[in-house]
Amino acid sequence: MAKTLFEKIWNDHVVVEEPARPAVIYIDLHLIHEVTSPQAFAGLRTRGLKVRRADRTVATMDHSTPTTPKALQVIDDQARAQLSQLEKNCAEFGIRLFALGDAKNGIVHVVGPERGFTQPGMTIVCGDSHTSTHGAFGSLAFGIGTSEVEHVLASQCLLQSKPKTMEIRIDGTLSPLVTAKDIILAVIAKIGTGGGTGYVLEYTGSAIRALDMEARMTVCNMSIEAGARAGLIAPDEKTFEYVKGREFAPKGADWDAALARWKQLPSDPGAKYDTVVTLDANTIEPMITYGTHPGMAVPVTQTLPAASDFSAGSDRQNFEKAMTYMGLQGGRPLLGHKVDVVFVGSCTNGRISDLRLAASILKGRHVAPGVRALIVPGSQEVKRQAEAEGLDRIFTDAGAEWREAGCSMCIAMNGDQLSPGQYAVSTSNRNFEGRQGKGGRTFLASPATAAASAVTGKVTDVRTLAAV
Amino acid sequence: MASFTKITSHAVVIPAENIDTDQIIPARFLKVIDKNGLGKSLFCDWRYLSDGTDNPDFPLNFSASQGAEILIAGDNFGCGSSREHAPWALVGWGIRVVISTSFADIFKGNSLKNGLLPVVVSADVHQKLLAAQRADPKAQISVDLANTTLTLPDGSTTKFPIDAFAQHCLLNGIDQLGYILSFDEKIKAYESGHPLTN
Numbered sequence: 192m193a194k195t196l197f198e199k200i201w202n203d204h205v206v207v208e209e210p211a212r213p214a215v216i217y218i219d220l221h222l223i224h225e226v227t228s229p230q231a232f233a234g235l236r237t238r239g240l241k242v243r244r245a246d247r248t249v250a251t252m253d254h255s256t257p258t259t260p261k262a263l264q265v266i267d268d269q270a271r272a273q274l275s276q277l278e279k280n281c282a283e284f285g286i287r288l289f290a291l292g293d294a295k296n297g298i299v300h301v302v303g304p305e306r307g308f309t310q311p312g313m314t315i316v317c318g319d320s321h322t323s324t325h326g327a328f329g330s331l332a333f334g335i336g337t338s339e340v341e342h343v344l345a346s347q348c349l350l351q352s353k354p355k356t357m358e359i360r361i362d363g364t365l366s367p368l369v370t371a372k373d374i375i376l377a378v379i380a381k382i383g384t385g386g387g388t389g390y391v392l393e394y395t396g397s398a399i400r401a402l403d404m405e406a407r408m409t410v411c412n413m414s415i416e417a418g419a420r421a422g423l424i425a426p427d428e429k430t431f432e433y434v435k436g437r438e439f440a441p442k443g444a445d446w447d448a449a450l451a452r453w454k455q456l457p458s459d460p461g462a463k464y465d466t467v468v469t470l471d472a473n474t475i476e477p478m479i480t481y482g483t484h485p486g487m488a489v490p491v492t493q494t495l496p497a498a499s500d501f502s503a504g505s506d507r508q509n510f511e512k513a514m515t516y517m518g519l520q521g522g523r524p525l526l527g528h529k530v531d532v533v534f535v536g537s538c539t540n541g542r543i544s545d546l547r548l549a550a551s552i553l554k555g556r557h558v559a560p561g562v563r564a565l566i567v568p569g570s571q572e573v574k575r576q577a578e579a580e581g582l583d584r585i586f587t588d589a590g591a592e593w594r595e596a597g598c599s600m601c602i603a604m605n606g607d608q609l610s611p612g613q614y615a616v617s618t619s620n621r622n623f624e625g626r627q628g629k630g631g632r633t634f635l636a637s638p639a640t641a642a643a644s645a646v647t648g649k650v651t652d653v654r655t656l657a658a659v
Numbered sequence: 660m661a662s663f664t665k666i667t668s669h670a671v672v673i674p675a676e677n678i679d680t681d682q683i684i685p686a687r688f689l690k691v692i693d694k695n696g697l698g699k700s701l702f703c704d705w706r707y708l709s710d711g712t713d714n715p716d717f718p719l720n721f722s723a724s725q726g727a728e729i730l731i732a733g734d735n736f737g738c739g740s741s742r743e744h745a746p747w748a749l750v751g752w753g754i755r756v757v758i759s760t761s762f763a764d765i766f767k768g769n770s771l772k773n774g775l776l777p778v779v780v781s782a783d784v785h786q787k788l789l790a791a792q793r794a795d796p797k798a799q800i801s802v803d804l805a806n807t808t809l810t811l812p813d814g815s816t817t818k819f820p821i822d823a824f825a826q827h828c829l830l831n832g833i834d835q836l837g838y839i840l841s842f843d844e845k846i847k848a849y850e851s852g853h854p855l856t857n
């Protein structure tokens with residue numbers, strides 16, 4: 192029978208499948224970081240267990256690490272204790288760690304692909320919901336809680352009930368300056384923040400095939416914001432090209448064997464999905480969020496919805512609550528709204544292509560007076576590459592801050608944060624209340640929109656920025 | 660894990676929809692290395708005023724809410740990050756059951772592993788619960804896990820769905836890791852057929 196990409200990966204990883212029980216599935220790659228792992232290691236010690244496959248486990252420090260240039264001061268004793276706990280845990284259990292200061296350090300979802308750990312057909316988990324990023328390689332990748340981190344450390348397996356599948360088919364061609372970020376914001380606006388709950392999404396169609404690997408990662412990254420277990424894109428020549436030669440990618444005969452396997456992964460013609468959703472790439476415009484969850488997004492040129500657009504009851508209350516928090520009025524355009532901070536970075540948009548895009552907008556221009564712009568590379572490798580290309584100079588010449596790698600203002604755990612009431616255009620993935628700092632207000636958008644808004648100090652349609 | 664059978668309690672109601680894990684426990688409280696002590700930071704940014712005193716308008720601070728073991732919340736509860744700190748904080752405050760019309764996947768899984776029961780009800784039942792609680796903040800609600808029934812304050816009952824395996828584990832205090840490790844031979848066999856090639 193014709194199978195989907197998801198079904199092929201699932202079937203290949205089932206260790207035990209019994210009726211009325213979740214399946215025991217094998218995990219090929221387990222990524223860990225400082226925030227969601229300490230209690231899992233503590234659990235192992237309590238039970239006297241070992242890490243089953245340290246060779247399939249990789250750790251990095253990212254969430255609470257400082258990104259201030261030079262003086263790498265960890266924000267407080269608690270964060271320092273958490274970082275040193277990860278160091279101890281990795282040393283004790285023999286796990287490879289890219290610690291703060293390591294040349295290979297960076298955000299977990301940037302480091303995995305960049306070093307070649309992430310490969311097609313794998314099952315990949317991490318105690319972090321944006322693990323869905325790795326699905327861009329045609330691997331089944333999803334976030335887990337700390338109890339499950341402990342399960343995987345101890346057994347290299349996880350209990351999972353089989354999710355349903357949803358095809359998100361996007362055909363057509365994106366207009367210039369419309370990006371992968373705009374695609375995924377349009378998808379979430381369409382299906383809603385709970386629309387993917389219980390599903391694994393597979394993104395298909397000509398617009399997806401046209402994206403490079405980094406853009407595909409941006410799309411898959413935000414699958415969780417639609418509530419989905421995971422997001423997948425079938426591997427193709429671009430995928431193989433990206434993986435080939437990376438430090439931990441298979442080599443020689445192993446590569447040939449892996450490639451032969453990977454080529455079998457794409458969904459078979461006629462494979463059935465439980466649900467199908469379609470979008471037309473031709474009509475997607477630069478998107479921006481205005482509310483307090485990623486589903487509250489509109490094309491940047493459009494006026495915001497008004498309370499009267501929602502049926503009386505909870506929908507309208509949700510809208511009004513969000514608008515109150517955001518200090519916005521419905522029925523008005525967001526274009527031209529003042530911006531205090533611009534953040535370009537995170538596991539959604541902190542890769543080299545994102546920085547190149549932001550730099551192409553900022554080149555020869557200047558950040559508006561009173562606006563703070565932070566450019567935070569997703570990893571040390573991205574940082575080196577950007578500097579080799581001279582992007583750092585473009586950013587600093589434009590008056591933006593060029594930082595060290597880390598999660599930074601995406602989660603505001605390391606001291607990089609908004610002040611109450613401030614407005615930010617951010618390339619990260621969550622605009623929840625207080626996500627970027629207590630009382631801070633976030634507009635999520637692409638690196639192009641973010642950079643253009645930094646230049647004008649206002650929410651801007653990047654396509655209208657005058658040529659320099 | 661402590662086993663879970665039946666809870667009868669009044670409820671605290673936080674009616675907002677899409678309550679994400681950043682609201683349940685903001686990220687700045689994630690720098691801990693154990694699971695305890697998060698109850699005081701539960702819903703921190705909604706619960707306390709900027710001077711650190713209790714926000715009198717937030718339901719968790721109502722005198723009638725004290726001692727409640729049931730939380731009733733709006734749709735898509737627990738969306739956002741995978742942080743297990745969210746159920747740890749809820750349990751730390753004393754909540755054992757969350758009732759909503761739907762839950763985010765990861766939150767649901769995390770809760771079940773921490774003796775916190777997510778109960779999905781229809782919009783209709785949800786409305787009835789809200790009305791009953793409005794009429795009497797001390798109105799008692801019962802959740803019987805063995806029979807998967809919810810008893811409303813008016814005595815009417817309704818069934819709620821739960822994954823049979825999760826129910827079995829919660830009822831018997833079964834630890835899922837122990838269950839997985841019981842398949843050690845099968846895991847070994849799987850591994851020998853799937854060598855690591857990088």
Ligand code: SF4
Binds near residue numbers: 253254299321537601
């Ligand atoms: S960049 Fe943001 S979303 Fe990505 S792993 Fe870090 S905190 Fe999570």
